[in-house]
Amino acid sequence: MWIGWLEFDLLLGDVHSLKEKRSVIRPVLAELRRKFTISAAETGALDLHRRAGIGIAVVAADRAHVVDVLDAAERLVAARPEFELLSAKRRLRHSDDD
Template sequence: MWTGTLELDLLLGDVHSLKEKRSVVRPLVAELRRRFDVSAAEVGHLDLHRRAGVGVALVAADRAHVVEVLDAAERLAAYRPEVELLSARRRLVSTDDD
């Protein structure tokens, strides 16, 4: 069994309030969940209106699938015009790592 996590650090474009931030981050999180069948949530920079941290996680039987899904999720965030992807950190863990 493989688990993978991806932490995206995002800079939001023309956002001036936490309400506007929600209108950008919520659709991104919803699309990640829907398109890739992953767990996703806003996990960082909760009190800043121009920054967002989004976490993505999944479990799969093989490493290749985890890498493929995390790559696609990162590309989705990177190509959204309303956000700038500042960094992406990922972690892969196998049950054989114990």
């Protein structure tokens, strides 16, 4: 079993409150979940209105599938015009790894 995850650090554009931030982040999370059947959540900078952290995870039997899904998810997030992708940290693990 292969497990892969990405952590995105985002800078939001014209957002002035946490409520506005949530209205930008929620649709992205929903799209990631729907398109790729992955787990996705807001994971960082919860108290800052212009920054956001998003984490996604995928589990599959095949390493190549995990990499393909993570690549596609990263492209989707990077292409969104309402924020800037500052960084993306990626990790892959096999269930036999110690």
